C-alpha cells in the first residue's frame with residue numbers, strides 16, 4: 001500500500017525536497033522524474049534552496065519530464081520544455097544537457113516515444129518520479145482509458161484537461177489538444193513514486209487513485225500496482241479518503257528509522 005501522509009502544501013514541499021536532496025547526496029547520478037502543473041512548483045523551489053544552502057553537487061543529476069504538448073514550439077513559454085527549464089533546470093542549477101522532455105516534433109513523432117523510453121533506460125531508469133494528478137485522475141497526460149501498460153506515446157487531451165490548462169494560455173482555443181506523454185507502464189518502471197495533491201478539487205481523484213479499483217478509467221489508480229509509493233496530500237485533497245484516520249495513525253507511529 002502506498003504510504004499516505006497528510007501535510008500542508010509547504011510542509012509537503014519541504015519533505016519531498018529533503019528526501020530528493022538526501023538521495024542526490026547519496027547518489028550524485030540520481031535520476032529525477034519531474035512533473036509540470038502547479039502542484040510540484042514549491043518542491044522545486046525547496047530543492048533549489050537546499051542545493052544552495054548545502055552546496056550539493058547536482059552536475060551529474062539527470063531529469064526526465066513526464067510529458068510535452070504537441071503543436072506549440074519549444075520556445076512557447078507554456079511548452080513543458082520551458083516550464084521545466086525555468087522551474088527545474090535553471091532554478092536548481094541542473095546541466096541543461098542532463099534534462100530531458102519528450103520531443104513533440106511532428107517530423108519524428110513516429111519514433112519519439114521509443115526514443116524517449118530508450119533514453120530513460122540508458123540513464124538507468126528514473127529513481128524517483130514526482131507525480132501530480134488531474135481532476136479526472138490523469139497522471140502525466142495519461143487520460144482516462146490509457147492502457148496501464150502503456151509507454152511514451154501521443155495522446156489526445158480531454159475537454160476537462162483543456163479547461164483546466166486554459167489558465168496558462170490566452171484562451172482555451174490556444175491549449176494544444178495533443179501531447180506526448182510517458183505511459184503508465186513507463187511511470188510504473190520508476191523506482192519510487194511520489195504523488196502530490198493539494199486542494200479540494202483533487203479529493204475525488206486522490207480517493208479513487210489510492211482506495212478505488214485499479215482501472216484505466218482512473219489512470220492514477222495504477223500507482224496501487226507499484227511497490228514503493230509515497231502520497232503526500234493536504235487535508236483538502238485527502239478529505240475523501242475512507243481510511244484517512246488510519247493513514248494519520250500509521251504516520252504518527254512511523255518509526256524514526258523508516259524513510260519515506
Ligand code: GLP
Nearest residue numbers: 035036037038039132133134140
Ligand atoms: C497537467 C500535467 C500533469 C499534472 C496535472 C495536474 O496537465 N500534464 O502532469 O499532474 O495536469 O496539474 P496541476 O498540478 O496544475 O493541478
